Amino acid sequence: MNPQATIAANLAEISGRIATAAGACGRRAAEVALVAVSKTQPPEAIEAAVAAGQMLFGENRVQEAAAKFPALRQRHPGLRLHLIGPLQTNKIRDAVALFDAIETVDREKLARGLAAEMARSGRRPDCLIQVNVGGELQKAGVLPDELAPLVALCRDQLALPLTGLMAIPPVDQPAAPYFAMLAELARRHRLPALSMGMSGDFEAAVRAGATLVRVGTAIFGARPAADPGPR
Secondary structure, eight states: OOHHHHHHHHHHHHHHHHHHHHHHTTOOGGGOEEEEEOTTOOHHHHHHHHHTTOOEEEESOHHHHHHHHHHHHHHOTTOEEEEOSOOOGGGHHHHHHHOSEEEEEOSHHHHHHHHHHHHHHOOOOEEEEEBOTTOOTTSOSBOGGGHHHHHHIIIIISOOOEEEEEOOOOTTSOSHHHHHHHHHHHHHTTOOEEEOOOTTTHHHHHHHTOSEEEEOHHHHOOOOTTOOSOO
16 A cells, blocks of 8 residues: 555544544544644655645644645645644744644743734634643643643633643553543633544543544654654
């Protein structure tokens, strides 16, 4: 099977599994959007996914996305792009210009910088707060106990277009309890979007209420072993 056909077949399989997982808990498949994680993938692989009907992609790095997606967007105006990796404050202007959603808001300085740039540019990509559900020192994200003040700052004081929460559970523990934690935090703060679940656990995330699942390797194949990014 050629690479384009493989990507198309993988997308069809994942969409079917999302639909099955959603149906098993009384949800509609349309409630769950698949974010194809295209980090490290060449434009040809993204084009193959687009040809198969995939129009929503996720990138971890602003610079890499800026090198690939403007040309792709010229050819495919309906394409949408989410930032799913950490955002440095010196990249805020580029991120606001490029992405349709920023899923990794995790601190006051970043929130204030985003609000200022949105006011300056008039562009208002959706924002999700990243929650460090496992309390892992090496991971970005606000701790669950510190989420409420950041939600209040983003939504009430800065009037950011805050839509939901995002998390990456610890890799060495069952993900379901962390998905349940994030879903409860979202419910408590009246935030409808839930970005959780990757290639190995997206079905559990759907059952827990995910509205966005971020899948990379199950669509495009394995990344180089040295790449530590979301899968």
